[in-house]
Structure formats: C-alpha cells, structure tokens
Amino acid sequence: MVDSTWGTGEPPRDVLGPVDDGRAFDEHHPPSAELIADCVHCGFCLPACPTYVLWGAEADSPRGRIYLMNEGVNGEPLSGSMVEHFDKCLGCMSCVTACPSGVKYDRLIEDTRAQVERRYTRDRGDALLRRAIFALFPYPRRLRLLRGPLRAYQNWGLQKLVTRSGLLDRLGPTLTTLESLAPRLRKVPPPPPRVAARGQRRAVVGMLTGCVQGAFFPEVNSATVRILAAEGCDVLIPPSQGCCGALSVHNGRREEALGFARRLISTFEHMGMDYFVVNAAGCGSSLKEYGDLLADDPAYAKRAAAFSAKVRDLAELLDELGPVAPRHPLPLTVAYHDACHLAHAQGVRAQPRALLRGIPELQLREIADPELCCGSAGIWNILNPVPAAELGDRKAANIVATGAELLVTANPGCMMQVAAGLRRQGGGMAMAHTAQVLDASLRGLGASALVERP
Numbered sequence: 001m002v003d004s005t006w007g008t009g010e011p012p013r014d015v016l017g018p019v020d021d022g023r024a025f026d027e028h029h030p031p032s033a034e035l036i037a038d039c040v041h042c043g044f045c046l047p048a049c050p051t052y053v054l055w056g057a058e059a060d061s062p063r064g065r066i067y068l069m070n071e072g073v074n075g076e077p078l079s080g081s082m083v084e085h086f087d088k089c090l091g092c093m094s095c096v097t098a099c100p101s102g103v104k105y106d107r108l109i110e111d112t113r114a115q116v117e118r119r120y121t122r123d124r125g126d127a128l129l130r131r132a133i134f135a136l137f138p139y140p141r142r143l144r145l146l147r148g149p150l151r152a153y154q155n156w157g158l159q160k161l162v163t164r165s166g167l168l169d170r171l172g173p174t175l176t177t178l179e180s181l182a183p184r185l186r187k188v189p190p191p192p193p194r195v196a197a198r199g200q201r202r203a204v205v206g207m208l209t210g211c212v213q214g215a216f217f218p219e220v221n222s223a224t225v226r227i228l229a230a231e232g233c234d235v236l237i238p239p240s241q242g243c244c245g246a247l248s249v250h251n252g253r254r255e256e257a258l259g260f261a262r263r264l265i266s267t268f269e270h271m272g273m274d275y276f277v278v279n280a281a282g283c284g285s286s287l288k289e290y291g292d293l294l295a296d297d298p299a300y301a302k303r304a305a306a307f308s309a310k311v312r313d314l315a316e317l318l319d320e321l322g323p324v325a326p327r328h329p330l331p332l333t334v335a336y337h338d339a340c341h342l343a344h345a346q347g348v349r350a351q352p353r354a355l356l357r358g359i360p361e362l363q364l365r366e367i368a369d370p371e372l373c374c375g376s377a378g379i380w381n382i383l384n385p386v387p388a389a390e391l392g393d394r395k396a397a398n399i400v401a402t403g404a405e406l407l408v409t410a411n412p413g414c415m416m417q418v419a420a421g422l423r424r425q426g427g428g429m430a431m432a433h434t435a436q437v438l439d440a441s442l443r444g445l446g447a448s449a450l451v452e453r454p
Contacts, residue, residue: 024082024119029114030115031108031111031112032108038102039063039103041063044099045061045098045105046061046063050092053372054387060088062095062105069108093106093345094344097343107292114252138242139242140209143211143214147185151185188219191222195229197232199324202232202324203233204233204236204272205228205234205277206236206268206271206273206275207224208277208283211243211247221279223439225237227442231323241264241268242260245259245260245286245293247379258293261294261300262294269303276307277312278314279314280410281340281414282378282411284341287308290308313346313348315354315434316346319354325442330361330446331361332405332451333403333404333405334406334408335367336353336356336364336365337395337399337408337414343370367398375389375390377413388417389424392417393421395418395421396418396422397425399418400427407422407429408431408433410434410435418431436450
C-alpha cells in the first residue's frame with residue numbers, strides 16, 4: 001500500500017513497511033517509560049540471565065536492555081546494534097523472578113519487539129528465515145504435513161547417513177539445529193471432539209492441542225485427555241482450533257498474534273467450559289495474557305479477559321481440583337526441569353512437583369541452576385543455534401549429574417532442546433512430559449512404559 005504523496009514533491013511511501021523517522025519507537029505501545037523507571041539497576045537479574053551468563057556483556061543483560069529501551073524512548077534511533085541486543089534476549093523471564101523491584105521486563109521486551117518488527121528492516125537472510133518459520137510453525141495442519149517425510153527420514157536410514165556424511169555441518173548451524181531438534185515420531189490417533197468424564201463430572205474443560213505439541217508430541221495430548229477424564233472432567237477438543245499466537249506475540253508479531261487469539265476465543269467461548277487447560281508452557285503464558293493483548297479491541301477486550309481467567313496449566317488445574325483417580329506405583333528416579341514460561345512467566349513451580357511426589361515410589365530430584373534457560377525459548381535456538389547449543393549442553397550436564405532415570409518437563413520446546421543436548425553428550429536418558437508420567441501411574445503401566453519407550 002502506498003500513500004498519496006503525488007504532487008507534493010515527495011516520493012511515494014510504503015505505509016505498511018518499516019518506518020525511518022529518526023526515532024526508535026512510535027506511539028503505538030512503546031515500552032513504557034514508567035515501567036522502565038522501575039528498574040533501579042541493582043544487578044540481581046545478572047546471574048539469572050542466560051545471555052549475561054554466556055557473554056558477561058552489560059548490553060546483553062536485562063538492565064542493559066532496559067537502558068537501551070530508555071534511550072529509544074528518549075528519541076535515540078533504532079540502530080542495528082540496539083536491535084541485536086533485543087534479539088539476543090531469550091524471553092525466558094528468569095529476570096522477572098529474580099528482580100526485587102518487580103520490574104515488568106516481560107511487558108517491556110514484548111512491546112519493544114513489536115516496535116522492532118514494525119519499524120526495523122532486517123537483512124535479507126534473517127528476514128527470509130523468520131518468514132519461513134512463521135509460515136510454518138503457527139499452522140498445525142502445515143506442521144502435520146511434515147510428519148510423513150520426517151518419519152521416512154528417521155526410519156529409512158537417511159538420518160544416520162546424513163549424520164555420518166557431515167553434510168549438515170557444512171551447510172550451517174541452523175540446519176544442523178533443526179535436524180537435531182526433530183523428535184522421534186509415533187503414530188497416535190487424534191482425540192475426539194468431546195471426551196466424557198469417568199465417574200462423577202467435576203468440570204467441563206476446553207483443551208488446547210497446540211501446534212508443535214499436536215504435530216510432534218500427540219502422545220502428550222492423548223495422555224492429557226485421559227488424565228482429565230479420569231479426574232472427572234468432560235474434555236472439549238474442537239478440531240477447528242488453531243494456534244494460540246504465543247510464538248507470534250513473543251517475537252513481536254503483534255497483529256498476527258491478535259488474529260490467532262481472536263479465532264481461538266471465538267472457537268471456545270460458547271462451549272460452556274469451566275476451565276481452559278494447556279499442556280505447553282509457552283502457550284499457557286500467552287493465553288493468560290489475552291486480556292492485555294486484546295485490551296484495545298472493543299469487540300474482544302471483555303471476552304479476552306473472561307477467557308484468560310479460565311486458563312490453567314494442566315498441573316495447575318489438577319492441583320486446584322484435587323486428585324480422585326487412584327495412583328499406581330512408579331519406581332523411578334525423576335529429574336524435573338522447570339520450563340521457563342511455566343516457572344517464571346506463570347509462577348507454576350510447586351504444582352508439577354506435587355503431582356510427581358503424589359505418585360507412589362517415585363523419587364524426585366532437583367536440577368542445579370534451575371533458573372537458567374535450556375536455550376529453546378520458542379524459536380531462539382533456531383535463530384541463535386550456537387549459543388543455544390551451549391545453553392543446552394549446560395542444562396544437559398546438570399540433568400545427567402542428578403543420576404535420574406527419567407527427565408520430566410512440561411513444554412515441547414524444552415523436550416526437543418534438552419534431548420539434543422543429551423545426545424551431544426552421549427546421554428541416553430529417557431524423557432517424558434508431566435502428563436505422560438501421571439498417565440502411566442493412573443493406568444498402572446509401570447516404569448518400563450516411560451524408560452523403555454521405542
């Protein structure tokens with residue numbers, strides 16, 4: 001779209017493209033000067049920030065990025081160096097937990113990234129990679145189309161051949177990372193649109209199937225449905241649901257995220273649900289913020305706030321309802337990994353541990369440096385493969401040091417990232433989502449169902 005500047009002596013201007021007016025930020029939701037002023041530069045965030053731990057650079061710490069935001073608010077231009085430091089943030093929100101002043105860094109970085117995506121022109125390679133990612137990842141049907149070729153690649157010996165050839169290493173770290181993240185796929189039938197509670201109904205629950213979760217970890221969704229039904233919930237799973245918009249909003253693509261959010265709300269809001277359950281940490285954090293995301297939309301503001309009030313992580317909901325289904329023993333030692341968007345963004349730490357400790361004969365072990373991100377962070381590991389691998393290796397080493405038989409976490413990105421780190425270290429530790437562990441206990445499957453999976 002081009003504005004009407006003909007006859008004024010000025011060249012036509014693309015009003016939908018990046019803006020170059022000498023200022024870093026415009027007036028549409030810039031990072032708040034009031035929130036910026038809450039930072040007292042105490043430095044408590046520094047040891048909690050993965051990029052500061054990696055590089056020790058002030059500009060790659062939360063307070064350093066807040067300083068850059070302040071420069072932008074005060075009229076400095078949006079330079080390439082400034083954008084690079086914003087891009088290097090994982091968005092793990094560990095700093096939010098560490099901050100004694102309650103600085104809302106999550107809001108600041110989200111608003112800043114939306115400004116960057118709207119106002120900054122990226123180089124061609126970076127722009128093309130991001131365009132490809134967002135043409136694929138937020139669309140469950142497109143992701144599911146990859147299952148067939150990926151299974152053939154894994155099962156027909158092609159993966160071993162490519163690995164031995166070193167071809168991917170020669171093509172670059174991004175392709176190497178994408179290949180290493182791909183999980184082993186299993187054929188799992190999709191859940192029906194409605195599953196009835198077993199026994200007395202205690203709640204009606206809508207459920208997000210997700211994009212990556214639904215395409216690459218369908219067994220987690222199946223386990224989630226069985227758990228909810230066993231605990232007395234009718235489960236609503238409309239096949240028409242799409243992406244929740246988490247990946248988009250976390251990467252500054254606000255308008256795209258708004259569209260996904262409106263569609264999801266419209267799909268579920270008239271289904272009579274008491275709760276909306278999520279089993280992916282990154283999705284849950286964004287769903288709980290729909291009220292803020294859509295606050296400027298007169299048609300959706302109240303609906304979004306009402307929807308967000310019903311959102312619960314699976315562990316959070318089960319803790320709130322209390323157990324009714326009997327647990328069977330699982331004689332296992334388990335290391336629990338806190339997904340950043342569950343522990344830091346949602347503050348859900350105790351509930352998953354309580355669920356695991358409620359399983360007879362299961363022993364829970366803690367991982368050193370739990371506040372440091374594994375390096376997944378949505379698509380951060382694809383955009384920044386080398387430092388992401390370093391963080392993944394650090395996390396994998398701490399996990400192996402627990403001596404546990406099984407690693408448990410609650411986010412698909414973490415599962416893929418940590419699995420890649422364990423493989424690089426020659427480790428063969430089994431992995432499972434929290435839902436899969438509880439499901440195995442409720443069904444009496446025994447420990448072998450989790451540690452001897454194909």
